[in-house]
Amino acid sequence: MRSKLLLLSVIVTISIVLSGCGGSDNDAVNNTTPPPAADNGVTTAANPETLYKQNCTSCHGVNLNQMKKADLTTVGARLSKDEIATKIAKGGGGMIAFEKKLDTTEIDALSEWLAAKK
Numbered sequence: 310m311r312s313k314l315l316l317l318s319v320i321v322t323i324s325i326v327l328s329g330c331g332g333s334d335n336d337a338v339n340n341t342t343p344p345p346a347a348d349n350g351v352t353t354a355a356n357p358e359t360l361y362k363q364n365c366t367s368c369h370g371v372n373l374n375q376m377k378k379a380d381l382t383t384v385g386a387r388l389s390k391d392e393i394a395t396k397i398a399k400g401g402g403g404m405i406a407f408e409k410k411l412d413t414t415e416i417d418a419l420s421e422w423l424a425a426k427k
């Protein structure tokens with residue numbers, strides 16, 4: 310009786326050891342997740358001076374003062390940021406509307422930049 314119990318416990322022990330080590334799991338080795346995309350802090354925020362050069366110099370000139378009636382070097386003293394944004398978006402009085410050409414972020418950047426010119 311004693312020896313049978315011993316034999317049984319040996320068999321149980323061996324089967325536990327075998328099942329434990331049998332299916333070694335290599336998935337963990339191959340499961341290398343790529344690092345998350347680096348956030349280098351570079352944003353694509355609209356640069357008003359670049360936007361001005363691309364869209365506005367043909368009429369307002371590189372120095373912003375090509376047109377006497379619309380001298381942008383002092384526009385911030387005459388118009389608020391919102392009024393400037395409306396002018397850029399809607400145009401009028403000889404100026405073309407930019408609401409289809411520039412997005413709101415770009416118009417916002419330009420108006421803020423121009424509103425500071427006093």
Ligand code: HEC
Nearest residue numbers: 364365368379380384393396397401402403404405407419
């Ligand atoms: C097709 C020529 C033309 C282009 C291009 C142009 N403008 Fe104008 N802009 C004008 C004219 C003409 C006026 C004067 C309109 C008026 O008297 O109502 C003016 C007026 C303005 C005014 C108001 C100035 C004031 O003192 O009342 C702002 C601000 C302005 N433009 C900004 C811009 C910006 C920013 C761009 C580029 C995104 C631009 N404009 C492109 C012709 C242009």
